[in-house]
Amino acid sequence: MEAVLGLDRGRHLAGLQGQEGLLKGGDVGALRLAAKLPPGLPGAASMEGVNDLILRAARGEPTPRPPVWFMRQAGRYQKSYQEIRKRYTLPEIVKNPEVAAEVTLLPVRELGVDAAILFADITTPLYGMGVALDLVEGKGPVIHKPIRDKEGVEALRPLVPEEAVPFVLEAIRLLKKELKVPLIGFAGAPFTLASYLVEGGPSRHFLQVKAFMYGEEALWHRLMEKLTEAMARYLEAQARAGADLLQVFDSWVGALGPADYRRYVKPHMKRLFQALRPLGVPVIHFGVGTMGLLQEMREAGGDVMGLDHHTPLPWAREVLGNTPVQGNLDPAVLFAPKEVIRREVGRILEENAGRAGHIFNLGHGILPKTPHDHVAYVVELVKEVAA
Numbered sequence: 001m002e003a004v005l006g007l008d009r010g011r012h013l014a015g016l017q018g019q020e021g022l023l024k025g026g027d028v029g030a031l032r033l034a035a036k037l038p039p040g041l042p043g044a045a046s047m048e049g050v051n052d053l054i055l056r057a058a059r060g061e062p063t064p065r066p067p068v069w070f071m072r073q074a075g076r077y078q079k080s081y082q083e084i085r086k087r088y089t090l091p092e093i094v095k096n097p098e099v100a101a102e103v104t105l106l107p108v109r110e111l112g113v114d115a116a117i118l119f120a121d122i123t124t125p126l127y128g129m130g131v132a133l134d135l136v137e138g139k140g141p142v143i144h145k146p147i148r149d150k151e152g153v154e155a156l157r158p159l160v161p162e163e164a165v166p167f168v169l170e171a172i173r174l175l176k177k178e179l180k181v182p183l184i185g186f187a188g189a190p191f192t193l194a195s196y197l198v199e200g201g202p203s204r205h206f207l208q209v210k211a212f213m214y215g216e217e218a219l220w221h222r223l224m225e226k227l228t229e230a231m232a233r234y235l236e237a238q239a240r241a242g243a244d245l246l247q248v249f250d251s252w253v254g255a256l257g258p259a260d261y262r263r264y265v266k267p268h269m270k271r272l273f274q275a276l277r278p279l280g281v282p283v284i285h286f287g288v289g290t291m292g293l294l295q296e297m298r299e300a301g302g303d304v305m306g307l308d309h310h311t312p313l314p315w316a317r318e319v320l321g322n323t324p325v326q327g328n329l330d331p332a333v334l335f336a337p338k339e340v341i342r343r344e345v346g347r348i349l350e351e352n353a354g355r356a357g358h359i360f361n362l363g364h365g366i367l368p369k370t371p372h373d374h375v376a377y378v379v380e381l382v383k384e385v386a387a
């Protein structure tokens, strides 16, 4: 397995050098020494010479241009990923630190994005809590025994990251030796994980999870507490292993209205973000269909709010004040002709009007059949800002 990373190491470094060679004007400033990280984090020592644009933007500091990365930037739209997937299943990639690190590096090399995101799935830590599941192609996670009662909730084991996901922590340590951009660690938020655990798989109307939430309120909070505690431990372990930022994916919480969010979800999210605060690592809080929840989610916590493509950026800026934002190009725009991509990227940059604290991203993850050159084009366009 060493060969997988070893073989590509030279290419990776060559790619990065090429990328630096192309840097112009303001971008050079982006490669200055990283600002100090809080003590106790292993990432601190290895941040020298790292492109720290995303860390500065996450702190709300001015940058010569917005940093850019993409949710699901490693995946099936890449030929290189498809090649690796011919040899390994998704869980095999994740459980093999060298291969997971290699997949994490693919978009950094191929696109020149300003951050890497650890290659894993939101379901990865669930195995370590005693949940049996499959990742079904074209569908998503399928839980063997959905949680519907007290017995199911009690059967969930506390997560001990060093024992349950040592491969994730090892992948982070390997990546920190290779990367010249910050590494984002991530986890699913309790509601989004609960939706898979209770529904048994992806859902359209979230009827099972809502029935459980409304009908068994005490048990619901017990389930959310267990997931909150586990994800706090998981994210903490990722930061200690070297992750420079963390993103919490509450992908499906947009299924709830603000009153339900306040009652059934917000107290748990508050606890999660409180637990992460002492780590001193910026945390991005993201959801889809969450425009109506934005203020509640911001109150729950997070240093950066992820915006989906239904949320007007200027409106979000009004609502959020100085809180940094991430987003929010519609992933479908990547299927459009290049002139449209240029127009839409330009629109978002104009909407942000050069304000500090903007991380350029999509409003949700890259879709499987997205043309690779269109993704690369977005990176070029964002980098033009500082040219």
Ligand SMILES: Cc1c2[nH]c(c1CCC(=O)O)Cc1[nH]c(c(CCC(=O)O)c1C)Cc1[nH]c(c(CCC(=O)O)c1C)Cc1[nH]c(c(C)c1CCC(=O)O)C2
Pocket (backbone or CB within 6 Å): 070, 071, 072, 073, 074, 075, 076, 085, 090, 117, 118, 119, 120, 121, 122, 123, 135, 136, 137, 138, 139, 140, 141, 186, 249, 251, 365
């Ligand atoms: C809801 C969710 C999941 N997983 C994730 C979320 C939250 C983000 C979001 O809202 O999109 C998070 C995730 N999953 C994956 C990553 C990798 C890092 C990255 O962003 O590059 C991340 C951040 C790998 C993956 N996880 C999965 C793939 C699909 C590719 C494959 O099977 O090889 C990848 C690259 C599988 C998965 N896992 C999940 C789904 C819906 C799917 C897709 C099913 C399909 O369409 O086949 C659950």
